[in-house]
Amino acid sequence: MIPVSNGTPELSELLDLDGDFHVLGTGYRFIEGPVWSPHDQSLMFNDIQFDSRWRWTEATGAQLDRRPNWKSNGMTRDVDGELLVCGHVSSDVVRERRDGSREVLAFHYQGGYLNSPNDVVVRSDGSVYFTDPDYGRWDHAVGVARPFELGFHGVYRIPPGGGDLELLVDRDQFDQPNGLCFSPDESVLYVDDFVGVYAFPVRPDGGLGSGRLIHDGMSSDENPGDGNPDGMRCDERGNVWVTGRGGVWVMTGEGDLLGLIRTPEVCANLTWGGPDWHSLFLCTSTSIRMIRTLVGPAPLARSRVPAWAS
Numbered sequence: 001m002i003p004v005s006n007g008t009p010e011l012s013e014l015l016d017l018d019g020d021f022h023v024l025g026t027g028y029r030f031i032e033g034p035v036w037s038p039h040d041q042s043l044m045f046n047d048i049q050f051d052s053r054w055r056w057t058e059a060t061g062a063q064l065d066r067r068p069n070w071k072s073n074g075m076t077r078d079v080d081g082e083l084l085v086c087g088h089v090s091s092d093v094v095r096e097r098r099d100g101s102r103e104v105l106a107f108h109y110q111g112g113y114l115n116s117p118n119d120v121v122v123r124s125d126g127s128v129y130f131t132d133p134d135y136g137r138w139d140h141a142v143g144v145a146r147p148f149e150l151g152f153h154g155v156y157r158i159p160p161g162g163g164d165l166e167l168l169v170d171r172d173q174f175d176q177p178n179g180l181c182f183s184p185d186e187s188v189l190y191v192d193d194f195v196g197v198y199a200f201p202v203r204p205d206g207g208l209g210s211g212r213l214i215h216d217g218m219s220s221d222e223n224p225g226d227g228n229p230d231g232m233r234c235d236e237r238g239n240v241w242v243t244g245r246g247g248v249w250v251m252t253g254e255g256d257l258l259g260l261i262r263t264p265e266v267c268a269n270l271t272w273g274g275p276d277w278h279s280l281f282l283c284t285s286t287s288i289r290m291i292r293t294l295v296g297p298a299p300l301a302r303s304r305v306p307a308w309a310s
Helices: 009-013
Strands: 022-026 031-037 042-047 052-057 061-066 075-077 083-087 092-096 102-106 120-122 128-132 154-158 180-182 188-192 197-201 212-215 232-234 240-244 247-251 257-262 269-273 279-284 287-292
Touching: 009 257, 022 052, 022 061, 031 083, 031 269, 031 279, 031 287, 042 075, 042 279, 075 120, 083 120, 102 128, 102 154, 120 180, 128 180, 180 232, 188 232, 212 247, 232 269, 240 269, 240 279
Parallel strands: 031 075
Antiparallel strands: 022 287, 031 042, 042 052, 052 061, 075 083, 083 092, 092 102, 120 128, 128 154, 180 188, 188 197, 197 212, 232 240, 240 247, 247 257, 269 279, 279 287
16 A cells, blocks of 8 residues: 555545555666656656666666766656756756757856756746756755856746746745646646745736745654655646655645655655556656556646657
């Protein structure tokens, strides 16, 4: 059975609690940025500390896809199905096309280099949203020590088709913005940091209204030290699944906790995939794991099938 803390009856409608964790690959150092490729039923993820990208399929298991990899972090697909990658130490957001070419979408703001883009999502109009904490500029295993140029940590938008980078939040809004995801109807952008999870209304022009803290209780009865929110995803019913030290926190779109899925290791990110989109892949430090859920991702996430594969 899958261990759960602070569980509510509603959680059993979202998750097969009688299931188990399936280990798909292990021996990594710190994995992040999972993204599902429906055209070939593969999962890609990054091992930041080992500076590598991996690709898993049921037939082949996990195989090395690229090294070095600029210690890349979050990944997603754009509206055409091309891969978007956050360069943790290259301090950029790039588009990687299937022909092998790379296009830098963002690397500076008002004359200063970005800190270290962390996670990225795409709106249905083609605009790209990403967070920019400074972890990749630290002198540690997942970063390269470098001076800070901006002096703040932002959440940004790249307009459809490119253009000037837009800072979406006040410069002092976040200490270290991290994971982000849209509600199913894209009316809300959720962003987390050390404090908790924030909800921002999305304006018609793609900008953000004033955010509100919807959940700051990223701890549990058993272990008050749980928390440190990281990657997040929204399911098709509008619930928000947030990774952290304790595992995966499942909450409503209003921030009401439905339960904490206890993972064997620190969980840094997650994504849905599989033939029916009900396999939830978890980046748990040294291992990529999968559990089965009774819900899938928001419908727009399923639609990112590359045009060349449709």
